[in-house]
Amino acid sequence: MSKITIPIGPQHPSLKEPGCFTITLEGEKVVNAVVGVGYNHRGLEKACEARTYIQDLYIIERVCGICSHTHSTAFCQAVEELAGVEIPRRAAYIRVIMAELERMHSHLLWLGVAAHEIGFDTLFMYSWRDREKVLDILAELGGNRVNYGINTLGGVRRDLEPQMADEIRAMLDIVEEQNKYYIQLALSETTLAARLSGIGKLSHEDALRLGAVGPVSRASNVDTDIRVIDKYAAYDEVPVTAITDDHCDVFGRAVVRVLEIMESIKMIRWSLDNLPDGELTAKMPRRIPEGEVFSRTEAPRGEDTHYVRANGTDKPDRVRVRAASEANWHSVKHMLEGDYLADVPIIIAAIDPCYSCTDRSIVLRSAAGERVWDWAALRRYGIEHYKKQGFDASKIKIAERKIIR
Amino acid sequence: MKRSPGRIAGFALKHLLKKPATIAYPAAKLEIEPHYRGKIQYNADDCIGCNLCVRDCPASAISIVNVGTKEEKKFECHLNLGHCIFCAQCVDSCRKGCLSFTPNIELADMSREALKVKL
Amino acid sequence: MLLALFHILIFPGMLFLGAYALVFSFIDRKLYARLQNRRGPRWYQPLADFLKLLGKETIIPEHADKRVFVFLPVMALAAVTAAYLYIPIWSSTSLYPFEGDLIVLLYLLTLPTLCFFLAGWYSTSVYATIGAVRALTQLFSYEVPLFMALLAPALLADSWSLSGMTAYYSTHPLYLLINIPAFLVAVIACQGKLERVPFDLPEAETELAGGTFVEYSGRLYAIFRMAIDCELVVVASLISAVFLPFYPAGAWAGFGVYILKTLVILFILALLRSIMARVRIEQMVAFCWKYLTPLALIQIIANLLLKGVLA
Structure with missing residues (x-):
């Protein structure tokens, strides 16, 4: 049979965001895969440079809708370290509780999406039904379903009232019971196992070589969890166990995620029981002293790193975000090759991709090597690029950019 | 563990006659927590026109204007709901406590102009 | 002549079949939703979908063969409607019974699948082509166990017509219990024929974006959807006629029992599609040949032996 090339994306029902995977098929087998991202560049890092730290907080929060x-948290940590401010313990604990609730809802979301990709809509509906319970609690704690806005520079904005703690405990009991059922189902349902195990193989060595992070690497038995190896917020006191699995395939990633929900439930219970009293925020200066900081947190999808460079004003000089999905793209190509076309959506979904989080940086490579371009040169390049595609952008007027230095 | 297909059947059948988990919105009303960050509320009496909320707004959605004279100040708050991201940072920034948020989330309208509201 | 036309166009032909197919599709969707703890559509949703599709623009791909492209949905619907005329509905005999109508029925029910294959093939889109190849691959896997499962009861009854089988089983109702394995095989295999989960590979929304029908739109797609909905009714009626041949006296009572029987079959089909994940094509083929076909074969052998014993 001759080879055919089919594009999965940028618009495709299995992808919730734009990304293009050019798949070369021999029959139903994938012989080559090209990962193409970059359809959703929003200029978030640049926007951060033009706004104050407190305004950036809300931009940074909107990098990803789920995490x-x-x-x-990563951004706040970086700015707090630059300003030399230690946040109150109670704030650190509330950050941990929010982070773990977020992990729960993100993993339940993933379970649903994964089930939908393999045509198991019933599991999809049930896991999203239970996710809704977590979201309700998050909305009550933070004030919104996904952009909770609970972090502020120097602490948290809202307190966790005792009656809310009871509501959280009640929710945890329900979700724990449901989740136990999903674990049992994942292990005993034949069609699930048939569709998930043995596909998207990523060996321990490959996971290390390709720099996979989060559940993808932990399912390949790489013991990386930022909560364990680089403790932040209150993770130095809250007991954390990194979940690892040695299946090295999509099934392993599913197992790691459902077990992590159980672990998160345990951690939230512990944090609620040991929540210290005290202030919610520490005093933060508006102008942040010069310096640069690299901060990292464990997002539900893996390691999330933020780099902030301050220049002594109330606006940052440079903000760089590397979301977890960005680290995991490299392993996707490797995982896709050799599997069936039917497995492509679930393999892509198995890294829990977040396309918009990733589409942020531009690296220009040419024969002359890598170059650093200024704003005007970048615009010239953009106009020429689109002219070739039959679209003249030179007539569009944009405001002259003020360089804040 | 022993594997067999259709393990979810019992679980699904149990829910066949139960009340659906979904809500027929907008026919049925959504339950919104009182802590929800919806449209903000403005109390002009305490406002001193410091414009801290305007400075901190990440979306440039809010503006405070003096409609009175220089001596006899009277402030008005204008909010562009199309720009507002409902972060409620203005509520935190206000030193006088004249801004607060309400759980009102049903704010959609057919025209952009109607989204520019005076609070 | 006029009566025949009435049978073909109004009852139990196109109009009744179409209306019942919409009701069927509604109940199917409602059950599917309720099994997932959702509300599900309102009663007029399938009709609204159908009418909406009729009103949409029909786009024919540039490289597609226009005549074939337009002809295929009509052909699929016609085959399904024709098949329905040979199924007994309110009495133990169908409108036009003859010896061997079971075989003709199965042949007519294979035509829509072939139409789906050709539709995908003539669409000249990569998604549609892969869907078409899958439809054909699937056809060779489920068709054999399905045919064997439906012919096993016929073997025991020693008649190749549905009326003959009904007559035989109404005198020996206990023999129906022997056919239970064949019933299970038929119900599972027809998930493949109807392209429903776990065997909805030709459509596979998340993989092929709609597969064989990806290039169809507007009126032509509405006809295709109608053909699929009608096929559900016809297959459910066929299974109920073969495995549950109970017909009380009187047309109205018979009709009521027919509705009840098909709804029971529909419930089983809806449950089956909601409790499993979609399998891969090679898993589907392996499953059909490894489990379904041997089971159907055992049923045939058992029925032959039983017939020998009885004779």
Whole structure:
């Protein structure tokens, strides 16, 4: 049979965001895969440079719709370290509780998406029904379903009232029971196992070589969890166990995620029982002293790193975000090759991709090597690029950019 | 563990006659927590026109204007709901406590102009 | 002549079949939703979908063969409607019974699948082509166990017509219990014929974006959807006629029992599609040949032996 090339994306029902996977098929077998991302560049990092730290907080929170808390935590940590401010313990604990609730809802979301990709809509509906319970609690704690906005520079904005703690405990009991059922189902349902095991293989060595992070690497038995190896917020006190699995395939990633929900439930219970009293925020200066900081957190999808460079004003000089999906793209190509076309959506979904989080940086490579371009040169390049595609952008007027230095 | 297909059947059948988990919105009303960050509320009496909320707004959605004279100040708050991201940072920034949020989330309208509201 | 036309166009032909197919599709969707703890559509949703599709623009791909492209949905619907005329509905005999109508029925029910294959093939889109190849691969896997499962009861009854089988089983109702394995095989295999989960590979929304029908739109797609909905009714009626041949006296009572029987079959089909994940094509083929076909074969051998014993 001759080879055919089919594009999965940028618009495709299995992808919730734009990304293009050019798959070369021999029959139903994938012989080559090209990962193409970059359809959703939003200029978030650049926007951060033009706004104050407190305004950036809300931009950073919107890097990702699902792991918004982990991004804002990483950013806050970086700015707090620059300013030399230690946040109150109670705030650190509330950050941990939010982070773990977020992990729960993100993993339940993943379970649903994965089930939908393999045509198991019943599991999809049930796991999203239970996710809704977590979201309700998050909305009550933070004030919104996904962009909780609970972090602020120097602490958290809202307190956790005792009656809310009871509501959280009640929710945890329900979700724990449901989740136990999903674990049992994942292990005993034949069609699930048939569709998930043995596909998207990523060996221990490959996971290390390709720099996979989060559940993808932990399912390949790489013991990386930022909560364990680089403790932040209150993770130095809250007992954390990194879940690892040696299946090295999509099934392993599913197992790691459902077990992590159980672990998160345990951690939230512990944090609620040992929540210290005290202030919610520490005093933060508006102008952040010069310096640069690299901060990282464990997002539900893996390691999330933020780099912030301050220049002594109330606006950052440079903000760089590397979301977890960005680290995992490299392993996707490797995982896709050799599997069936039917497995492509679930393999892509198995890294829990977040396309918009990733589409942020531009690296220009040419024969002359890598170059650093200024704003005007970048615009010239953009106009020429689109002219070739039959679209003249030179007539569009944009405001002259003020360089804040 | 022993594997067999259709393990979820019992679980699904149990829910066949139970009340659906979904809500027929907008026919049925959504339950919104009182802590939900919806449209903000403005109390002009305490406002001193410091414009801290305007400075901190990440979306440039809010503006405070003096409609009175220089001596006899009277402030008005204008909010563009199309720009507002409902972060409620203005509520935190206000030193006088004249801004607060309400759980009102049903704010959609047919025209952009109607989204520019005076609070 | 006029009566025949009435049978073909109004009852039990196109109009009744179409209406019942919409009701069937509604109940199917409602059950599917309720099994997932959702509300599900309102009663007029399938009709609204159908009418909406009729009103949409029909786009024919540039490289597609236009005549074949337009002809295929009509052909699929016609085959299904024709098949329905040979199924007994309110009495133990169908409108036009003859010896061997079971075989003709199965042949007519294979035509829609072939139409789906050709539709995908003539669409000249990569998604549609892969869907078409899958449809054909699947056809060779489920068709054999399905035919064997439906012919096993016929073997025991020693008649190749549905009326003959009904007559035989109404005198020996206990023999129906022997056919239970064949019933199970038929119900599972027809998930493949109807392209429903776990065997909805030709459509596979998340993989092929709609597969064979990806290039169909507007009126032509509405006809295809109608053909699929009608096929569900016809297959459910066929299974109920072969495995549950109970017909009380009187047309109205018979009709009521027919509705009840098909709804029971529909419930089983809806349950089956909601409790499993979609399998891969090679898993589907392996499953059909490894489990379904041997089971159907055992049923045939058992029925032959039993017939020998009885004779």
